[in-house]
Amino acid sequence: MLKVQEIRELIKLVDQSCIDEFVYENEGSKIKMKKNTGTTVATIQTVPQVAAQAAPMIQPAAPVAVTAAAPVQEAAPTAAENTVASQTDTSNLHKITSPMVGTFYASPTPEADVYVKAGSVVSKDSIVCIVEAMKLFNEIEAEVNGEIVEILAKNGQLVEYGQPLFLVKPE
Template sequence: MDLKDIQNLIKFVAKSGASEVKLEMEDIKITIKTGSEKTETTILQQAPMGMSQMPMAAQVPQAPVQSEVSADTAKAEESKFIEITSPIIGTFYRKPSPDKDVFVEVGDTVNPNTVVCMVEAMKLFNEIEAEVTGKIVKVLVEDGTPVEFGQPLFLVDPS
């Protein structure tokens, strides 16, 4: 397993919402722990035969995506938007079925009764309504990914 595979694994785990993932293969053990703002990865790899049998450990921190200035600007812009949050834990779906169109797109106007997505929990598909009036500005969750209670799903501009 090379560094690029490990980095892709870290990104996948961070997006999935899992708090800890352990992967053990013949010659490598990987533990990835995610918290609210940081991802910690410990990699223990067995040395090839003939070399010292001491395990090798490496820390691979997740680099911040934005600089502090642009993050503050983005937070200020997003503060005027209303979040549509998930009322339950489950799997987020933007479409009523795989062969149908998405419920809402960025730029669509919604009202309190507009269905914006579905969250599947224990084989039950729950339609999630906007509960606000405005325009969809951003979709915050990818289709088919797990969501938590209270997790923001959409940003709506109420103006």
């Protein structure tokens, strides 16, 4: 069974993402979260281990209200990306995209220097960032040899699957 802090983290991630429904099952426990018009509601259902108990226990979590600031924060990077895309010819640039939903980190630790900056030269196996999902830190590689033209995500920003993170001018 997940700990309360892990469930809160899941609620936060679902709340900040564009997905409308999330289901997690493990060892007879089931967590189902749905977004409904501005709120996220989590339901935890535990399947009893003893056959004598016929009814499952249902423990609804407190609804998490989505503040008006959350959609504005999500919309701002999108508008910035559209502006940058219209100003820069991206047809010859390679996009390094996020392979998962998670949190973007530009450096291995808060105190360390960033992996890459605009103008940095990278090779295929160069680590350009970390995407953290469910407390797992996944190192993202450049995929191509070239020069970083632009960093499209901000440190600590929630990123979606397939979201462009970097623009690279291939060699």
